[in-house]
Amino acid sequence: MASETPIDPPPELPPTLLDLSSYLLSRIGKAARGRLADRLAERGLRLWDMAVLASLADFGPQAQRDLVRRLGLDPSDLAKVVEQLAVAGYVERARDPADRRRVSVSVTGAGRALLAELDAQARVVQDEVLAPLDVGEREVLQSLLLRVHRGLGERRSGP
Amino acid sequence: MASETPIDPPPELPPTLLDLSSYLLSRIGKAARGRLADRLAERGLRLWDMAVLASLADFGPQAQRDLVRRLGLDPSDLAKVVEQLAVAGYVERARDPADRRRVSVSVTGAGRALLAELDAQARVVQDEVLAPLDVGEREVLQSLLLRVHRGLGERRSGP
DNA sequence: AGAATTAGTGGGTCTGAACCCACTATAGGA
DNA sequence: TCCTATAGTGGGTTCAGACCCACTAATTCT
Numbered sequence: 001m002a003s004e005t006p007i008d009p010p011p012e013l014p015p016t017l018l019d020l021s022s023y024l025l026s027r028i029g030k031a032a033r034g035r036l037a038d039r040l041a042e043r044g045l046r047l048w049d050m051a052v053l054a055s056l057a058d059f060g061p062q063a064q065r066d067l068v069r070r071l072g073l074d075p076s077d078l079a080k081v082v083e084q085l086a087v088a089g090y091v092e093r094a095r096d097p098a099d100r101r102r103v104s105v106s107v108t109g110a111g112r113a114l115l116a117e118l119d120a121q122a123r124v125v126q127d128e129v130l131a132p133l134d135v136g137e138r139e140v141l142q143s144l145l146l147r148v149h150r151g152l153g154e155r156r157s158g159p
Numbered sequence: 160m161a162s163e164t165p166i167d168p169p170p171e172l173p174p175t176l177l178d179l180s181s182y183l184l185s186r187i188g189k190a191a192r193g194r195l196a197d198r199l200a201e202r203g204l205r206l207w208d209m210a211v212l213a214s215l216a217d218f219g220p221q222a223q224r225d226l227v228r229r230l231g232l233d234p235s236d237l238a239k240v241v242e243q244l245a246v247a248g249y250v251e252r253a254r255d256p257a258d259r260r261r262v263s264v265s266v267t268g269a270g271r272a273l274l275a276e277l278d279a280q281a282r283v284v285q286d287e288v289l290a291p292l293d294v295g296e297r298e299v300l301q302s303l304l305l306r307v308h309r310g311l312g313e314r315r316s317g318p
Numbered sequence: 319a320g321a322a323t324t325a326g327t328g329g330g331t332c333t334g335a336a337c338c339c340a341c342t343a344t345a346g347g348a
Numbered sequence: 349t350c351c352t353a354t355a356g357t358g359g360g361t362t363c364a365g366a367c368c369c370a371c372t373a374a375t376t377c378t
Contacts (some may be wrong), residue, residue: 001250012218013214014210014214014217014218014229016278017209017213020278020281020285021285021289021297021301021304022179022195022284022288022289023281023307024171024304024307025187025188025193025304026189026195027187027308028184028188028304028308029184029186029189029191029192030185030192032182032184032185033184033188033189035181036185043206046364047260050176053178054173054175054176055173056216057175058175058180059171061278063325063326064326065324065325065326069170069283070172071172073366074325074365074367075325075326076327076329076368076369077366079326079327079328080327082326084258099324099375100373100374100375101324101325101326101373101374101375102324102326103325103326107321116335118343120177122179122182125341126179126181128165129181129184129311132202132306132310133303133306133307140303141300141307142183144300144303146177146182146183147291148183148187148288148289148291148292148300149177149183149187151290151291152187152288168331184376206336222355222356223356224354224355224356233335233337234355234356235337235338235356236335236336236337238356238358239357239358242357242365255355258344258345258347259343259344259345259355260344260354260355260356261354261355262355262356266372
């Protein structure tokens with residue numbers, strides 16, 4: 001059979017879908033997430049690990065309880081993430097002397113170094129994804145996205 | 160206990176993450192996808208169903224083979240999607256007389272009507288998600304997203 | 319002190335998405 | 349005609365993400 005040219009013509013997606021910003025958002029978001037997740041996976045990390053490190057670096061030591069509320073993931077799952085990070089030496093856990101039920105989590109130097117690397121990786125991915133846009137356009141996009149994000153009613157989780 | 164105000168203060172997310180467009184894209188995309196998927200689920204449909212209908216409506220009857228290439232999903236999975244849509248009366252399957260291995264799929268009137276409804280739903284979701292932006296800003300966003308999307312090297316699937 | 323609440327942990331389960339293989343039917347080339 | 353390739357289908361597996369429950373330890377309220 002040879003009813004077709006040797007090289008497949010670029011298959012176009014339905015305009016009905018491409019017209020929807022929400023579709024593009026979903027698709028591009030998935031691509032961005034996937035690529036970053038791949039990078040992290042090379043180090044045996046997941047997106048949540050980065051989120052936790054970022055939260056600790058940005059806001060200082062916190063109880064797991066606070067991380068749970070801030071990041072919106074299941075307490076049980078957070079415990080596992082923190083456990084891994086602690087074993088790897090990226091965070092330290094200590095009983096809060098004021099309320100000894102709580103475990104205060106803090107980043108270590110290694111954790112900060114790791115986060116810096118991960119952030120760099122994330123920006124590489126971002127450069128790939130946003131390649132078609134120039135610097136000015138990327139800033140516009142960033143500010144629009146930031147406003148959209150603030151408007152989201154915080155439902156469910158997502159690293 | 161009462162070391163905290165009765166109403167939880169809005170937990171902020173780490174700036175380290177919010178600075179990343181790719182993070183925002185991922186998060187917003189997931190929200191958009193999730194909300195739309197919820198709407199579709201109310202009718203027992205999934206995102207792929209809509210994608211298939213849109214493809215058929217936009218490009219006319221196609222063999223499953225073409226849908227597979229265009230939408231980038233597994234042939235086996237597409238067969239299941241088409242099966243469901245056919246049972247529900249939204250599409251029709253017919254052996255291609257020219258090449259009887261192929262099954263030509265086409266939308267029915269009911270399928271077009273459904274797609275119109277789904278599209279409307281999608282726009283409702285979009286209004287929710289993009290609420291913070293005015294019309295002009297939404298257009299800017301749409302065009303930026305469209306360009307970013309075109310630049311994506313089509314990897315893996317996603318409805 | 320006793321009861322009720324909260325923080326953290328350790329086990330799971332459930333679901334959807336992506337993927338893969340084996341098989342049939344049809345088609346095209348040697 | 350025989351052989352290889354393609355289209356579609358059916359029946360799975362695998363994996364991650366979200367979620368849930370039971371339990372311990374510590375705290376606070378009465």
